[in-house]
Amino acid sequence: MTDLRRTDFGRIDLRREASDIIAELEALRAADAPTHGGRVLSYVYDSGVAELDELAGAAARLVQPVNGLDPTTFTSVAAMEAAVVGFARSVFGGDDDVVGSVTSGGTESCLLAVKSARDAWRAARLGTPRVPRIVAPVTVHAAFHKAAHYFGLELDLAPVDPATGVPALAEIEDRLGDDVALVVVSAPSYPFASLDPVADVAAMTSPRGIALHVDACIGGFALAFWPDRLPTWDFSVPGVTSLSADLHKYGYAPKGVSVLLTRGRDRQRHQYFATTGWPGYPVVNPTMTGSKPAGPLAAAWAIVEALGEPGFAELTGRAARATAALRSCVERIEGLRVVGSPVGPLLAVATDESLPVERRVDPHHWADAARASGWHLQLQPGLIQSDGSRLPHTTHLTVTPVTEAVVPELAAALDAAADAVRGVPPVDGAVVAAGLSAALPGGAEALEAAAVMLDSDSAAGLLRAAGLLGGDAASDGDGGTAGGAGALPDRMAPVLALVEALPGPLTERLLVELLARVVEPPRL
Incomplete structure (x- = not known):
């Protein structure tokens, strides 16, 4: 009897072998930040339970x-x-x-x-x-x-x-x-x-x-x-x-x-x-x-069917314990402070400005130092509010159930990162912006005007001047960018300082150009 749910019309000649394609994808994935294991404290939410990943994959397939x-x-x-x-x-x-x-x-x-x-x-x-x-x-x-x-x-x-x-x-x-x-x-x-x-x-x-x-x-x-x-x-x-x-x-x-x-x-x-x-x-x-x-x-x-409310409560308990442990770790680090009274499995970390400058830790330098040792924290810019008050620039940590298993290793890395940058002053965004304005004829005035109107090639030029697009590897020699060539620098603190210092519309235009260039295919 014929299975009407699926009909095989015969083999098609493939341009590439499936095994080669999967091998290439595996190589591409190897360059990604790790999605499992608790080393990325933003974007990914790892339960730490392999069976859940397998179940989700089977259901989706x-x-x-x-x-x-x-x-x-x-x-x-x-x-x-x-x-x-x-x-x-x-x-x-x-x-x-x-x-x-x-x-x-x-x-x-x-x-x-x-x-x-x-x-x-x-x-x-x-x-x-x-x-x-x-x-x-x-x-x-x-x-x-x-x-x-x-x-x-x-x-x-x-x-x-x-x-x-x-x-x-x-x-x-x-x-x-x-x-x-x-x-x-x-x-x-x-x-x-x-x-x-x-x-x-x-x-x-x-x-x-x-x-x-x-x-x-x-x-x-x-x-x-x-x-x-x-x-x-x-x-x-x-x-x-x-x-x-x-x-x-x-x-x-x-x-x-x-x-x-x-x-x-x-x-x-x-x-x-x-x-x-x-x-x-x-x-x-x-x-x-x-x-x-x-x-x-x-x-x-x-x-949802597999976990039910008891399973969710158990995983949340793991995340809660990990969050409490990390919060205690940060509160013990001289020069840093947890912002406010965070609720749930996330928190933000700012400089403890009650200390002398030589004992403070800039959270963006701290995040960069942690990244150098394999831990990905998320940098957040400061913001001037409508009433004139300033929200501090911070580093964000999202905690998941799997974090509980790596708390000792992570805490040691966070301590070491703070020791490495304690007393290093924050990046002066005005200095970075001044250097960027030199890339435009007309200097700072042209930079301000660029917030109103900026074409794609000019935006790409500013990004290259800021080190946010690759040099020769990113350019085809005629203003184009090779696909995937736009790469963020190893240190993100200067980038976030630039975000804070530039006019908002200009920053947004540059970020649009960056993301657009990163996914552009190479020119023919």
Whole structure:
């Protein structure tokens, strides 16, 4: 009997042998930062349980041909999404009025939360010419900057306490008005791991009928099982309208899969796009994408089914113990301090400015020194807030369950890195920027003007002057860049100092050029 599920139409002549292709991919991967073992304290979320990786891979492979576009055709998608959303709703304190969707990641979840808020705001104010606002602390994730840009809202950022990363409630309340479509708070924030005062903000927004979104993308699936008692921050707070949380972070699923939960079906339907205005099939999309892979969803579903709440609690316990150990380690290092009172499995580290300069440790030099010994920490720039106060430049550490196994080795490396750079002054961004301005005819004035208009070749020239694009290896001699030739330098402290010193629009333009050049193919 013929197996109708798969038909073999015969062999095709391949341009390259599969084994050679896989060998090349393995060589490319060998140049990546390690995704397992706890040496990268950002971007990757290693459970330390090999069986979970194997299960996720097997589940994703099983649905590899499936198109998540249509769950009425591929009913496995509907079943898995319902199960994942149901699990998330349960652990985040939701009831039957809370519904949701699985998305491709935290950014998409945040974008959709903003779209829903904008459309609901507009529906209640038909014909108004006003531009709605999003109100949030300055520590809110950059995804909300993108959402405001994409969907035509104004982003009104409230300053936070530089010592703690927490916004003053008065700064939020003073910004509330009828033109506010959404207030966003974080649980916790990415830069400083501060838990915003969700219940207090809800007490201000709910009586005014203003929607409140909790961005729990990075830590939500950890905070839900955190061993310490926390202030209420999820749907157990009545005024919370929506919540985002990533399963590819502390849900330990592969990239990219997140959930967006919304209180109220009518509100959640604003998230959808639907049209019958073309001669093809009716299009109904709950998320930004049309066709989409089912693999990340299947992997997340399989991990949720395997772990259940007890498994998540156990893995979170490991991350919590590792976080406490690393925090104690940093607090013992002369010249450094932990910013504020971080909540969950992440923290930020700044210079202890109460000490004499010769005993201080610059967190960016510290991160560079740790990287030289094989540990990848994430550098974060300082920022001048709207009230004139300055948020310190910091180094960010994301802690995962596997970190518990490497804490002694990591702590020793962090101690040694601090000893190596103690007393070394921070990089002076103004000096770096002055050197960069010399690459432009007209010097500093031309550099300032470049923030307004900069073409691709000029931007690439500035990047090369800053050492952010390879020299001869990166250039084809005619302003072009070989694919993959753009490489960051070994030391990132000067780069972050440049980010702080240059005008924001210029920095952003240069970063766009850098990322674009890195993935350009070689010229023909």
